[in-house]
Structures are given as C-alpha cells and as structure tokens.
Amino acid sequence: MLDKSYYDKTDEIIEHYGRKAGSLIPIMQDIQAEYRYLPGELLTYVAKEIGITETKAYSVATFYENFSFEAKGKYVIKVCDGTACHVRKSTPVLEALWKELGLSKKKHTTDDMMFTVETVSCLGACGLAPTMMVNEEVHPSMTPEKALAVIEELRGKG
Numbered sequence: 001m002l003d004k005s006y007y008d009k010t011d012e013i014i015e016h017y018g019r020k021a022g023s024l025i026p027i028m029q030d031i032q033a034e035y036r037y038l039p040g041e042l043l044t045y046v047a048k049e050i051g052i053t054e055t056k057a058y059s060v061a062t063f064y065e066n067f068s069f070e071a072k073g074k075y076v077i078k079v080c081d082g083t084a085c086h087v088r089k090s091t092p093v094l095e096a097l098w099k100e101l102g103l104s105k106k107k108h109t110t111d112d113m114m115f116t117v118e119t120v121s122c123l124g125a126c127g128l129a130p131t132m133m134v135n136e137e138v139h140p141s142m143t144p145e146k147a148l149a150v151i152e153e154l155r156g157k158g
C-alpha cells in the first residue's frame with residue numbers, strides 16, 4: 001500500500017496535464033520521474049481519474065520500454081550489451097558490478113535501494129564502447145576498474 005503522499009503528488013500531476021485520456025503518457029512519465037518507477041496502484045488510480053480502462057493504461061505502459069513497474073535504486077546503471085560493446089568486453093564490466101553490489105541477472109536492485117544494474121541493447125554511443133549509463137549520464141570506454149571507481153564515487157555522494 002502506498003501512503004497518501006503518493007496520491008497527492010499524482011493528483012497534482014493529473015491536474016497539471018488535465019483529466020483526459022491524452023494525458024496518460026506525460027502523467028506516467030512524471031510519476032516515473034518522481035519515484036523512478038511506475039507503481040501499479042498509481043497507474044490504476046490514474047486510469048480511473050482520466051476515464052480510461054485499467055487494461056488500456058497497462059497496455060500503453062508495457063508498450064513503452066521506458067516504464068518500469070519495479071522499484072529502482074537511486075542510481076540506475078545501464079550496462080550496454082549491444083554488439084559493439086559486447087565485443088569490446090562489456091561482460092566483465094557487468095560482472096564486476098554484480099559482484100561488488102551482490103546483484104545478478106535475477107536481482108537488479110540492492111536492498112538499500114541505492115543501485116539498480118540493468119543491461120540495454122545499445123546506448124547509441126557505439127564509438128565510445130563499451131559504455132554504461134548512470135541515470136542520465138553516459139560513461140565511455142568502461143573497464144571493470146572504472147566501473148568500480150564510479151560505484152565508489154556514488155557511494156561517497158550517498
């Protein structure tokens with residue numbers, strides 16, 4: 001169960017975009033920007049408020065890869081595993097992060113909700129391979145050592 005503050009914030013976002021079906025995507029984007037994921041309860045709530053079915057809201061949300069129903073850490077690290085990055089050894093970078101953070105293919109987020117590690121199929125910066133992204137920032141030419149240094153730095157920031 002989400003506490004009331006989530007619904008208050010969602011009401012504010014809905015007011016901003018207007019109670020109409022066409023507001024669904026910007027509303028979902030703002031909710032995700034606020035909480036770093038899209039809580040299912042809020043999606044149900046938004047659907048009701050803007051007058052669309054829950055099924056419709058879910059089908060739109062699942063269509064766009066950027067929406068996540070899973071709570072994510074403060075720092076979302078995306079390790080590119082596209083072809084260019086893969087041949088330039090992105091796998092050891094991913095494995096070093098998993099090892100350091102106690103994560104795996106199945107467990108993406110640390111228990112303290114600080115880090116989420118995911119893979120993506122191309123970050124659109126193949127010339128800088130292997131790449132990884134931390135929230136909105138691209139890190140070029142990664143190595144396991146550089147990736148661990150980034151973690152150290154982020155831990156320092158808290």
Ligand code: FES
Nearest residue numbers: 080082085123125
């Ligand atoms: S394959 Fe990694 S950035 Fe394109």
